[in-house]
Amino acid sequence: MSSQKINWYKYAAPANFYPLAGKMIPWFAILTALLFVAGLYVGFFVAPTDFQQGEAYRIIFIHVPAAWMGMFLYVLMAIYAGVGWAFNARLASMMATAISPTGAIFTFISLVTGSLWGRPAWGVWWVWDARLTSTLILMFLYIGFISLQSSIDDPRRADRAGAILALVGVINVPIIYFSVQWWNSLHQGATIRIANKPTMAPTMLAAMLILLAACWMYSIAVVLVRVRYIIREREREAPWLVEAVA
Amino acid sequence: MNWAKFFSMGGYALYVWGSYGVTFVLLGGEVLLLLKRKRDLAKRESSPELEHRSSQIETSFQEIQ
Numbered sequence: 001m002s003s004q005k006i007n008w009y010k011y012a013a014p015a016n017f018y019p020l021a022g023k024m025i026p027w028f029a030i031l032t033a034l035l036f037v038a039g040l041y042v043g044f045f046v047a048p049t050d051f052q053q054g055e056a057y058r059i060i061f062i063h064v065p066a067a068w069m070g071m072f073l074y075v076l077m078a079i080y081a082g083v084g085w086a087f088n089a090r091l092a093s094m095m096a097t098a099i100s101p102t103g104a105i106f107t108f109i110s111l112v113t114g115s116l117w118g119r120p121a122w123g124v125w126w127v128w129d130a131r132l133t134s135t136l137i138l139m140f141l142y143i144g145f146i147s148l149q150s151s152i153d154d155p156r157r158a159d160r161a162g163a164i165l166a167l168v169g170v171i172n173v174p175i176i177y178f179s180v181q182w183w184n185s186l187h188q189g190a191t192i193r194i195a196n197k198p199t200m201a202p203t204m205l206a207a208m209l210i211l212l213a214a215c216w217m218y219s220i221a222v223v224l225v226r227v228r229y230i231i232r233e234r235e236r237e238a239p240w241l242v243e244a245v246a
Numbered sequence: 247m248n249w250a251k252f253f254s255m256g257g258y259a260l261y262v263w264g265s266y267g268v269t270f271v272l273l274g275g276e277v278l279l280l281l282k283r284k285r286d287l288a289k290r291e292s293s294p295e296l297e298h299r300s301s302q303i304e305t306s307f308q309e310i311q
Binding site: 040044049054055056058059062063066101102105108109112113116117119120218222225226229232233236245 | 252255256257258260261262264265266268269272273276277280283284287291
């Protein structure tokens with residue numbers, strides 16, 4: 001299929017994007033539910049007990065996907081914010097705003113589940129090591145982005161201020177990722193690497209990846225719902241919107 | 247299958263179920279907040295007067311979600 005047949009720029013306009021997103025949301029919601037059920041089934045009924053950590057390791061199935069989502073969504077938020085700023089594309093800025101609460105929630109989940117895993121595995125709820133501290137900073141970056149934007153009345157100025165913060169903060173993401181290699185850490189190293197075979201049983205890996213997919217579908221669904229509300233709030237005078245909502 | 251054994255999670259029930267509990271409470275809470283936002287939006291869109299009065303409140307809560 002030739003890429004020229006699809007005019008991608010068309011969907012950069014909120015008037016075209018709003019109905020398209022509305023049609024996509026139910027599908028992502030259905031996929032979210034199916035993948036969560038499948039992932040939890042494999043994680044709790046198929047994956048074997050870990051020979052070192054017993055049943056406590058089952059926290060990994062939600063901890064790792066949540067931690068990855070926190071990082072992925074931050075990068076995605078920064079890209080959208082940057083595009084919105086550089087090309088004066090207001091829909092991209094609205095996407096960044098829509099992603100931020102979901103990213104913050106996943107980062108918070110990764111911190112809490114990590115703490116609940118750290119207690120039985122390490123004997124402590126929290127340590128100030130590089131991985132945990134840089135993830136906490138990620139959480140603060142999300143909170144900073146959200147509060148900075150909500151403190152500025154003019155939406156386009158709020159978008160620009162948020163973009164600067166988001167882009168500066170992106171440096172923290174590789175720091176989180178490589179922290180376990182660069183510094184001594186209680187936190188275990190990466191279980192999945194691009195160059196090597198994963199060091200876990202296939203069914204364990206499957207549960208984790210299915211739940212990762214579930215988290216992605218969830219994120220897409222809630223971000224699309226939220227960005228539609230943001231469009232409605234910001235562009236409520238627009239004639240196309242009056243028609244679409246009525 | 248032994249359900250009591252399953253729910254005890256080899257003695258790690260608090261940590262394992264706590265992790266999944268926190269996750270689903272937070273994700274469910276996010277969905278509920280979005281549904282509330284939808285209701286509030288529909289209410290404002292149907293009454294222009296209310297929209298005018300609540301414009302200040304709106305800017306403070308719209309970014310929270």
